[in-house]
Amino acid sequence: MAATITASAVRTCFGDGPATWDALRRGECGVALLRRVDPRRVGVAHGYPIADDRPFGPGRWLADCVTEALAAAGVDPRRRRVVSLVGTGLRESAEVERAALAGAVDFPAERLHFGPAVAGAAPGVGPVVTLANACSAGGHALALAQDLVETGEADAVLVGGADGSSASMLAMIGRVAARPTGRVRPFDTDRTGVLLGDGAVVLVVEADRPGAGLARLLGTGLSCDAGHETAPDRHGILRAVHDAYRRADRRPEQVDLVLAHGTGTALNDETEAGVLAEVFAGCEPGPLVTALKGAVGHTSGGSALLSVAVAIEALRTGLVPPVVGLSRPTPEAAGLRLVRDRAVAAAPRVAQVDAFGFGGLNAVTLLETT
Template sequence: MSRRIAVTGLGAVSALGATAAANWQAVREGRCGITLHRFDGGPYAPEPVIIPAALAPEGFSAAAEARLGRKILGSVDRFAQLAVCAAYEALESAGLVDHEALAERTGVVLGHGQGGQETLEKSYERYFGLRSQRMHPATVPKIMVSGAVSAVAMQFGIHGPVFATSSACASSAHAIIQGAGLIHTGLADVAVVGGSEAIATPGCMSGWQAVQALAAQTCRPFSKDRDGMAMAEGGAVLVLEDYAHAEARGAEILGEFLGGGMSSDAGHITQPSLAGTSAAMARAARAAGLLDDEQVLISAHGTGTPLNDRNEAASIHAVFGERARSHPVIATKSAHGHLIGGSAALQAVIALHALREGAAPPVLNFNAPDPECDIDLVVGQLRPITARRALVNAFAFGGLNASLAFAA
């Protein structure tokens, strides 16, 4: 990449906390945000179900409204509220809130798997359950996937390129790559990138149950007895900035985005392909020059599903060969659950903290090694690392793969 890209701001909201620092502190201490929740769809739905999930902290939206006001936050779906909260923290940490530099030379690219699911389900209850033809006038704007990027742009007065990406579990990884591309091509000096999701709703959880992808109790990535993922909600945002631009304004540089790799399996809608996932990783590793590093921190997609984890372990071996077991692997969905569109961005925030502190957080809920997942998994406790660079993986349904490379 001809223009170096700095990371100057980080923000996050998840079941682990309402700030990036709180999320990092939770994973480094081995705290889990996944608990059993009762999902009740109301009088027109089947019986309530109890499913493991990781939900955002109570009162996060009220606290955000107290800081930012109701003008924007009061008119958007929960997934957009999460994005605005994470963006505010990221821009504040970058020293760019209310900064004139935001106006014309800043872009926003956020990724989401579905959009306003909470609004959608409430509108369906009103229409099909109550048989009411009168919908809330904000129904469509709340549901649309681009509602969050519009909210962020309006909240912070951003007039540059603004758009959403939607590629299931790879959405925020694709958003980060596209935001970096805006800077690389000179279309922006600053890019607010990341993603959010709020699909832990009764109807959507029933859909995920039908896919048979959800765990019975909790998420156990790479553990021999793993049985599925734990759905989560939350959001994470990074501020990417032209390196020279950041230096010129005296910004603290938290890390550097080194490049990304993308691929498509063009195969099965839910089953991953070794060729596809390893291609995305290899392209990111080559772009960042990581293939010969003594140690690289790998933030695994690590959903806790039998097939995905086995395929990802094989991909690590396919990309790094004899060096595969030299690279520590973390799987933070065991702590914060699977944010779908927001997962890669939250993993990136955590990976940058890990690199800066020189410590890899442990994989939680791990009971026994799987011989088919022969990787250097960080389990038990926080582990010191020497890695200064990291790969963050995001492998989505539909065979849509992305891998991100960072340095700190």
């Protein structure tokens, strides 16, 4: 069975959903100097920040998206059975760091999660569950949401993803980079690594209503290979891909567009490009491939849902935004139909969205036009 995505709301370094889509189709890059941390302490000077330095930023961005998405879908949690699943990698860990610097030792654990933020924006919402599943968390939340509406456990699900930069995560990036990264360049020969982006996304998922809503959610394939703390595993990713096609009852030759994970790192780009080449071998001409992180940075737990939201716009408008920062494709990606330099007019009907997280937490989603 499929489900229907009936609304979408987005916050990125570019602004809300329409502002983000406009920037993406123009090929803009939102990279900027970081203001919330001392670059000398973390070894990272750039990111893709939202210009909002107030405390508990991810929760507030998420709440804004919840309000917007509910209004767009016409869903009232006080009148229908609505639950919420929020994917994240870092949760509100930046606030724990801020509290520790101020000498606080009793940070309330519930403020790490997004239950209060969602419940405050959506009175009457049922359980709010935060999934800290690294960079594919939003994809895992989307898979569970489809299960809930298909089985009748919920009338609608608010599927969210939210993350903001934390000093600890920035420091980890700074330590592993061979040299400082000035911008993310997915699948580019001269890529130097990943940078974080602030963001929040909320999708409303309801039971399948062919011809209605924004897009059909065909299925999400999952895998957890736990092969390495950070390195992607080709076989684990392929399991998620094949699981997605099985659940969606679709074949690779039916896919017109891929929103790649595309982190701009040596291991991820090489592995993902190889997987895509294998999956679409023999498909002529093969799907168009794009990726978002060169424009908005790595939005961690929200990155899967942001790619889904952009895939929906591409399916609806027939326009595919370019891979920002891509000048010279790597040898592994040279055979892919990467969208470069400018947006491409197309007529995609089925899109694949890749999301791969630390520890082999992989999620691959297939969408279709309504």
